[in-house]
Amino acid sequence: MRRDEGLSLSIRGLSYALRDRSRTMRQILDNVDLSVREGEFVSVVGPSGCGKSTLLNFISHLLPVQQGELEVLGAPVQAFNTKVGYVFQQHALLPWRTVIENTELGLEVKGEGREERRARCREVLAQMGLAGFEDHYPSEISGGMRQRVSLARTLVAEPEFILMDEPFGALDAQTKVLIQEIFLKYWEQHRRSVLFVTHDLGEAIALSDRVVVMSARPGRIIADHVIDLPRPRNGERLRSNPRFIEYHDLLWSALRDEAANAMQVAQ
Amino acid sequence: MNSLSRSNDANIIRVAQVIVLTSFIVLWEISARTGLTNVTWTSSPFRIADNFWTSLMSGELLNHLRVTLSEALAGLALGAAVGILLGMVLGVSRMVGAIIEPFIMALNCLPRVALGPLIVMYLGIGFASKFALAFSLVVVPMMINVFEGIRSTDPVLVNLLRTVGASRMQVFFKLLLPNCIPWIFSALRVSISFAMIGAIVGEFISARAGIGYMIDTAAGAFNVTGMLMPLIVLMLVTFTFDRLFVMLRNRLLHWRPADQR
Numbered sequence: 001m002r003r004d005e006g007l008s009l010s011i012r013g014l015s016y017a018l019r020d021r022s023r024t025m026r027q028i029l030d031n032v033d034l035s036v037r038e039g040e041f042v043s044v045v046g047p048s049g050c051g052k053s054t055l056l057n058f059i060s061h062l063l064p065v066q067q068g069e070l071e072v073l074g075a076p077v078q079a080f081n082t083k084v085g086y087v088f089q090q091h092a093l094l095p096w097r098t099v100i101e102n103t104e105l106g107l108e109v110k111g112e113g114r115e116e117r118r119a120r121c122r123e124v125l126a127q128m129g130l131a132g133f134e135d136h137y138p139s140e141i142s143g144g145m146r147q148r149v150s151l152a153r154t155l156v157a158e159p160e161f162i163l164m165d166e167p168f169g170a171l172d173a174q175t176k177v178l179i180q181e182i183f184l185k186y187w188e189q190h191r192r193s194v195l196f197v198t199h200d201l202g203e204a205i206a207l208s209d210r211v212v213v214m215s216a217r218p219g220r221i222i223a224d225h226v227i228d229l230p231r232p233r234n235g236e237r238l239r240s241n242p243r244f245i246e247y248h249d250l251l252w253s254a255l256r257d258e259a260a261n262a263m264q265v266a267q
Numbered sequence: 268m269n270s271l272s273r274s275n276d277a278n279i280i281r282v283a284q285v286i287v288l289t290s291f292i293v294l295w296e297i298s299a300r301t302g303l304t305n306v307t308w309t310s311s312p313f314r315i316a317d318n319f320w321t322s323l324m325s326g327e328l329l330n331h332l333r334v335t336l337s338e339a340l341a342g343l344a345l346g347a348a349v350g351i352l353l354g355m356v357l358g359v360s361r362m363v364g365a366i367i368e369p370f371i372m373a374l375n376c377l378p379r380v381a382l383g384p385l386i387v388m389y390l391g392i393g394f395a396s397k398f399a400l401a402f403s404l405v406v407v408p409m410m411i412n413v414f415e416g417i418r419s420t421d422p423v424l425v426n427l428l429r430t431v432g433a434s435r436m437q438v439f440f441k442l443l444l445p446n447c448i449p450w451i452f453s454a455l456r457v458s459i460s461f462a463m464i465g466a467i468v469g470e471f472i473s474a475r476a477g478i479g480y481m482i483d484t485a486a487g488a489f490n491v492t493g494m495l496m497p498l499i500v501l502m503l504v505t506f507t508f509d510r511l512f513v514m515l516r517n518r519l520l521h522w523r524p525a526d527q528r
Contacts, residue, residue, distance in 0.1 A: 060430050082432040092427045096445050096522045105441070106431040137522040157431070 006074065008161045008193035009036040009059065014068030016054060027218035028054055032068070034212060034221060036161070036193050043196040043204035045255060046214030047262035052197040053089070055219070056163045059195065060086050073160055082110060085159030087167045091146040093138040099125065099149050100134040106157040117156075124156040125149075128182060144175035151183060161193045168203065180207065181235050188232045201255065205247050206235050213254045216262035223254040310492040318496045328481075332500065335466050335478040338394060342401020343455075343462035349402075350409025350458075351451060357410070358417025359443065371414075375407045380468045392473040401465030405458040409451075416450030417443050452516040459508045463501060 016029040028051045036042045044052050057063040059072055061080050070077050072084060093102045100121050107117035125134060128148040138146055147167060154162060168176045184207060187194065198204050204211045205227055213223035227247055229238065238244050292312045298304045299311030306314065322328035357364040357371075383400055390396040420443055428438045470479025478497045485493030 062426055062429065080429055080432050084430070086427070086430040088423055088427065090423050092421075092423050094424065094442065094445070096448075096520075098522075105427075109428075109431050109433045109437055109441075139522065139524050 006038045007035050007071070008038050008040070008073055009034065009195060010069075010071040011035065011055075011059075012069040014055075014058065014065070014070060016051070016058070016063075016066050030218035030220045032219065032221055036195055038160075038193055039191045040210065041187065041194045041196065041208045042210045042212060043198055043208040044212050044214055045198055045201055045204050045251065046219060047216045047255070047259045048199060049262060050214045050217055050258070051219035052214060053165050056086070056165050056195065056197060060084055060163055082106070082157065083160045085154035085157060085162040087150055087154045087162065087164040089166045089169055091138070091143075091150040093146055093149055093153075095138050098135050098137055099130060099141070102138070102149055103153045103156055105153060110157075121152070121156050124152045127186060128152045142175075144171055144179060147171060148179060148182065151179075155186065159192065161195070164194060164196045166198050167196075169198065169200070176203075177235055183207075184233060184235065201248060201251055202239065205229075205244060205251070206233065206238050211247075211251055213251060213258070216258045222258070223251065225251060306491075307489075308491060310495050314492045315496050315499065318492050319500065322496065328497070328500065331476055331478050331481050331497065332504070334394075334476040334480075335397075335463070335470065335501065336504070338397035338466040338469065338477065339401050339459075339462040342398045342465055343405050343458055345398075346402040346405025346462065347409050347455060347458060350406040350454070351413050353406070354410040354413025355417060355439075355443070355447075358414045359439065364414070371407065371410065375411060379403050379407075380464065383468050383472050387469065387472045392475070396472075397466045397469030397474070397477070400469040401462040404461040404465040408457055408461065409454045412450045412454035413447055416447035419450075420446045448519055449516070452512055452519075455512050456509055459512065460505055463505050467501070 011032055011034045014029055014032040014034075015027070017025050017027045020026050032055065034042075034044075034055075044055065046052050054063065058065055058070060059077065061077050065077065072081060094105070097105070100118065103121040103125060104117045107120070122131075122134065125131060128151060130145060130148055130152065133141060133145065138149070141149075147170075151167065168179055171179065180203065187207075196204070196207060201211075208227050210224065210226050212221055214220065215222045225247065229241065229243060229247075295304075295309075296312045299306050299309070299313075319328070357367060380400070382403060383396075386399050386403070387396045390399055424442055424446075425438065428442050433441065466477065467479035467482075470477040471483055474480040474483075478501050481497040482494050485491075485497075
C-alpha cells in the first residue's frame with residue numbers, strides 16, 4: 001500500500017528554548033528525535049504544555065529552527081511548503097467566506113482556476129458530509145461542521161504530509177467520534193503521512209500506526225509504540241478490542257507520571 | 268427569541284420613536300403658542316418650518332448647504348483615504364507602528380478644532396481652510412480605527428494564510444483588509460460628524476458662505492429661528508449619511524448574524 005519507504009519527516013536533536021516573562025530561559029523542547037515514514041500515521045501524545053504544538057510549528061516553518069536538524073519531505077525546511085497541510089486546533093475559518101470559499105483558500109492562493117478548484121472542493125466537502133452547505137457562512141453551521149470544513153480545506157490541496165494540532169479537541173464527545181470516523185475513512189483511502197498531536201490517548205491509538213509519548217516540559221520523546229491493529233478500523237468496535245486496551249494501558253503508564261508532573265509544574 | 272417576536276419588537280420600537288418625535292414637536296409648538304416659552308429665545312417648529320420653506324424656495328439654503336457639504340465631504344473623503352492608508356501601513360509594519368504610535372496618540376489628544384484660526388491664517392477664508400480642518404479631524408480617528416482593526420486580526424488566521432503559502436499581498440487582501448471593514452465603518456460613522464464640525468467651525472472663523480456662515484449671520488441679528496433652521500437641516504443631512512453608512516456596512520457584513528453587525 002505504501003508507495004515507498006521514504007521519510008516524510010526526520011527530526012534529529014531538535015531543541016528549543018524561550019525567554020519567558022520573568023526573562024529566564026525555559027527549555028521547551030529537549031533533544032527531540034522523531035521520524036514519520038511516507039504514508040504513516042503517527043500521533044504525539046503528551047501532557048498539556050509539553051511543546052507538542054511547538055513541534056508542529058517548526059515542521060510547518062511557522063517557527064525557525066534554533067537547534068537541531070529538521071527535514072520535511074526529504075529537504076531541510078526553509079520556506080512554507082504547500083505540500084505540507086496544517087489543520088489547526090481552532091477551525092481557523094475566515095468568517096466572511098462561505099464554506100466553499102473557505103475550502104478553496106489554499107487552491108486560490110496557489111492560483112488554480114476557479115471552475116476546477118470549485119469542482120474539487122465540492123467533491124471533498126461531500127466526502128466530509130457537507131454537501132448542500134457550500135454556500136453557508138461559518139456562523140451558520142455547527143462547531144463540528146466548521147472543523148470538517150477546516151479538514152476539507154487542508155485535504156483538497158492534496159498535501160503529501162498533514163500536520164494536525166488537536167483538530168478534534170474542541171468538539172463534544174459524540175461529534176468527535178463521528179468526525180474521527182469520517183477522517184479515518186478518508187485517510188485509509190488516501191494514506192497520506194500524518195503527524196497528529198493530541199492529549200487523547202484513545203484517539204491516538206484508534207487512528208495511528210504509531211504513537212509517540214512526550215514528557216512534561218521540557219518535551220522529550222519518552223515512548224514510541226507501533227499500534228498493530230488491523231485496518232480498516234472501526235472506532236467503536238476497536239475500543240472493546242483487548243489489544244486496544246493493552247496499548248492503552250501501556251501508553252498510559254508512560255504518560256501518567258508525566259501528566260502528574262505537568263500538573264505539579266502548573267501549580 | 269423567535270423571529271416573530273423580534274419583528275414585533277421592531278414595530279414597537281418604530282411606533283415609540285414616532286410618538287417621542289411628534290410629542291416633542293407638538294409640545295414645543297404648544298408651549299410657544301401659549302407663551303409658556305418665549306419664541307425670541309427658543310423659536311417654534313412652525314417658525315422653523317416657515318423659515319426653511321422660504322430659504323429653500325429662494326435657493327439660499329441649498330446654496331449654503333452645497334458649500335458646507337462639499338467642504339465636509341471632500342475633507343471626509345481625503346481624510347478617510349489617507350487615514351485608512353496610514354492605519355494599514357502602521358498596522359502591517361510592526362516597527363513603524365511602534366515608533367509612530369505615541370505621536371499619533373498625542374495628535375489625537377490635540378483639540379484639533381483649535382487649529383482652526385491657524386489653518387485659516389495659512390489657507391485663507393475660502394474652501395481650502397474648511398476642507399483642511401475637516402480633513403484634520405477625520406484623518407486621526409480613521410487611522411486609529413484601521414490600525415486597531417489590523418491588529419485585531421486573529422494570529423491563527425495569519426498563520427493559516429502563511430502555511431497555505433500566501434504572499435504578503437495575499438495575506439493583506441484576503442485577510443487583513445476584510446478583517447478591517449467593521450472598523451472602517453465605525454470610523455466613517457464617527458468621521459462624518461467630525462467632518463461637518465470641521466467645516467462649520469471653519470465657517471465660524473471666517474467665511475462668505477455655508478451653513479456655519481448662515482448660523483453666524485443669524486446669530487449677529489439675534490435671530491434664533493435663523494440659527495436653528497440650518498442647524499436642524501445639517502443634523503438631518505449628517506444623520507442621512509450615517510444611515511447610508513450603516514446600510515452599506517450591513518450589506519458588506521451580510522455574513523455576520525444580524526445582531527453582531
